[in-house]
Amino acid sequence: MASLTKNPNVNKWVDEMIALTKPDKVVWIDGSEEQLNVLREEACSTGEMIKLNPEKLPGCLYHRTLPNDVARVEDRTFICTSKKEDAGPTNNWCDPKEMYAKLTPMYDGVMKGRTMYVIPYSMGPIGSPLAKVGVEVTDSIYVVLNMAIMTRMGEQAFENLGDTSNDFVRGLHSKANVDPENRYIVQFPEDNTIWSINSAYGGNVLLGKKCFALRIASYQGKNEGWMAEHMLILGIEKPNGEVKYVCAAFPSACGKTNLAMLIPPEVYTKKGYKVWTVGDDIAWLKPGEDGRLYAINPENGFFGVAPGTNEKSNYNALASTRKNTIFTNVAINNDDMTVWWEKLDKNPPVNATEWKGTKVNGPEYIAAGNKLAHPNSRFTAPAVNCPCISPEFNNPKGVPVSAIIFGGRRAKTAPLVYQSFNWQHGTFVGSIMASETTAAAAGAVGVVRRDPMAMLPFCGYNMGDYWAHWLEMGKVLGDKAPKIFNVNWFRTDDEGNFIWPGFGDNMRVLDWIIKRCEDAVDAVETPIGYEPKPEDINVEGLEDVTTETVKGLLSVDKDLWKEDAKGIHEFYAKFGDKLPKELEFELEGLEARLG
Ligand code: OXD
Numbered sequence: 142m143a144s145l146t147k148n149p150n151v152n153k154w155v156d157e158m159i160a161l162t163k164p165d166k167v168v169w170i171d172g173s174e175e176q177l178n179v180l181r182e183e184a185c186s187t188g189e190m191i192k193l194n195p196e197k198l199p200g201c202l203y204h205r206t207l208p209n210d211v212a213r214v215e216d217r218t219f220i221c222t223s224k225k226e227d228a229g230p231t232n233n234w235c236d237p238k239e240m241y242a243k244l245t246p247m248y249d250g251v252m253k254g255r256t257m258y259v260i261p262y263s264m265g266p267i268g269s270p271l272a273k274v275g276v277e278v279t280d281s282i283y284v285v286l287n288m289a290i291m292t293r294m295g296e297q298a299f300e301n302l303g304d305t306s307n308d309f310v311r312g313l314h315s316k317a318n319v320d321p322e323n324r325y326i327v328q329f330p331e332d333n334t335i336w337s338i339n340s341a342y343g344g345n346v347l348l349g350k351k352c353f354a355l356r357i358a359s360y361q362g363k364n365e366g367w368m369a370e371h372m373l374i375l376g377i378e379k380p381n382g383e384v385k386y387v388c389a390a391f392p393s394a395c396g397k398t399n400l401a402m403l404i405p406p407e408v409y410t411k412k413g414y415k416v417w418t419v420g421d422d423i424a425w426l427k428p429g430e431d432g433r434l435y436a437i438n439p440e441n442g443f444f445g446v447a448p449g450t451n452e453k454s455n456y457n458a459l460a461s462t463r464k465n466t467i468f469t470n471v472a473i474n475n476d477d478m479t480v481w482w483e484k485l486d487k488n489p490p491v492n493a494t495e496w497k498g499t500k501v502n503g504p505e506y507i508a509a510g511n512k513l514a515h516p517n518s519r520f521t522a523p524a525v526n527c528p529c530i531s532p533e534f535n536n537p538k539g540v541p542v543s544a545i546i547f548g549g550r551r552a553k554t555a556p557l558v559y560q561s562f563n564w565q566h567g568t569f570v571g572s573i574m575a576s577e578t579t580a581a582a583a584g585a586v587g588v589v590r591r592d593p594m595a596m597l598p599f600c601g602y603n604m605g606d607y608w609a610h611w612l613e614m615g616k617v618l619g620d621k622a623p624k625i626f627n628v629n630w631f632r633t634d635d636e637g638n639f640i641w642p643g644f645g646d647n648m649r650v651l652d653w654i655i656k657r658c659e660d661a662v663d664a665v666e667t668p669i670g671y672e673p674k675p676e677d678i679n680v681e682g683l684e685d686v687t688t689e690t691v692k693g694l695l696s697v698d699k700d701l702w703k704e705d706a707k708g709i710h711e712f713y714a715k716f717g718d719k720l721p722k723e724l725e726f727e728l729e730g731l732e733a734r735l736g
């Protein structure tokens with residue numbers, strides 16, 4: 142099939158990839174519904190995808206991955222820069238020449254007997270000065286169909302690139318034999334290149350997402366004066382119609398999608414507050430003409446964790462999945478070909494197929510201690526489906542950011558919310574983020590790990606240099622910089638129960654944050670930052686939470702923090718002289734204030 146672009150850089154690279162992988166056939170993806178329908182039919186005829194109930198879930202497809210291939214694989218993810226120190230102590234590193242030499246034979250002829258799909262895509266709205274183009278070649282229809290939801294895919298992306306530019310990210314993916322022993326997810330930031338092999342799971346193979354929009358883009362951002370962050374973007378519309386935008390970074394599976402699509406509690410909706418979703422996972426941020434920081438969501442859909450999503454926890458996410466959505470590794474209700482996952486409702490299907498493909502009696506299977514859906518099972522849903530998608534979603538300029546929020550899952554240390562003293566201190570607050578691990582990444586669950594800015598698995602270069610870039614951006618933005626906050630929805634009582642109700646009620650904390658950005662409310666200075674006066678967190682309409690409860694949620698246990706500071710010293714020590722002096726200074730300041 143003929144190329145869809147005159148761009149010689151794209152064509153040369155695609156020819157090289159064809160010569161390497163030797164597919165039987167090459168299909169350029171133009172993005173048309175017609176072509177996508179042919180691929181959907183083909184995938185359903187081979188069993189790669191399963192068509193779901195056309196009345197209840199129109200346009201929805203089901204896919205199951207191999208049980209060995211259900212999450213991102215951080216231990217097999219590499220940043221290959223010519224100098225090891227440019228990848229830094231938190232990334233796996235390998236010399237690019239060595240890695241190319243190791244992987245090239247694995248790709249040699251890997252697509253024999255298969256079709257290569259050439260996918261042009263834009264990360265960011267077409268025509269946006271903040272958008273970037275990628276081309277992914279893959280032997281997986283599942284990848285094509287997911288990229289069709291997650292990106293602006295097809296010929297239009299080439300229009301953005303033009304006929305001569307070389308500024309596109311080259312992504313080579315082959316599922317090969319889905320062999321976990323030879324699985325590699327490799328970023329070559331100096332070459333704008335990503336090679337992924339032996340996986341067919343989302344985060345490893347939808348190369349526009351984590352690999353490009355975070356790892357490669359963070360590196361590009363450092364060189365080009367912008368930032369690629371693991372952040373949701375939401376707009377809070379106030380009763381006067383004004384919308385304030387905030388970005389928030391949480392480690393994987395801490396409820397980013399839930400916060401992004403939050404429905405405010407009644408005390409707020411009845412006054413006229415509304416929340417608009419711009420993005421649920423990734424933000425690209427760049428200073429605008431007026432000197433403020435602007436954010437776009439480079440993605441075009443949501444690749445969300447299904448279990449736990451329900452009418453109550455996230456009405457908008459669930460609504461987003463009711464048409465044209467791909468479900469991966471959830472359970473099927475064979476009676477009506479719909480889908481089910483843990484906590485969707487209290488009625489697991491009796492006639493079920495669990496995520497690995499075995500027919501089971503759902504309630505009995507669960508009673509025996511099994512899960513019907515994999516804990517990291519996903520929906521890939523188009524952003525346009527979301528009832529609260531922001532009218533600014535496609536705005537090429539992006540949205541102006543008033544606040545940046547960090548957060549994690551900490552049972553005792555971090556209070557419900559605090560504000561940093563300034564951008565430098567805020568950078569410090571982001572750098573000391575920590576959380577308990579979850580099922581989104583392979584490995585142990587429930588272990589506390591440092592996850593600065595929620596970027597630990599996604600920063601495409603040395604995290605010390607990344608912090609320096611943050612500090613630099615603060616200087617560029619000056620007094621127009623967003624205010625920086627930290628939140629923790631996950632404090633527990635002595636029995637291990639969450640104290641704060643979370644979900645829609647997080648609006649009460651966002652309300653304080655917005656008021657702080659507007660200088661409309663006071664704060665109390667504590668050793669760790671500015672905290673609300675307990676009575677300034679609106680608890681009207683809450684059953685179990687009083688101002689007294691909030692007071693407890695805001696308490697700072699100095700001994701725990703002193704212990705934490707020791708851990709931060711250890712963590713910082715890894716970065717040697719790449720650690721910005723400013724952060725060391727902030728840590729010393731914290732310790733001095735703790736006494
Ligand atoms: C994700 C993740 O899939 O952060 O978004 O793991």
Ligand code: MN
Pocket residue numbers: 371393422
């Ligand atoms: Mn994420």
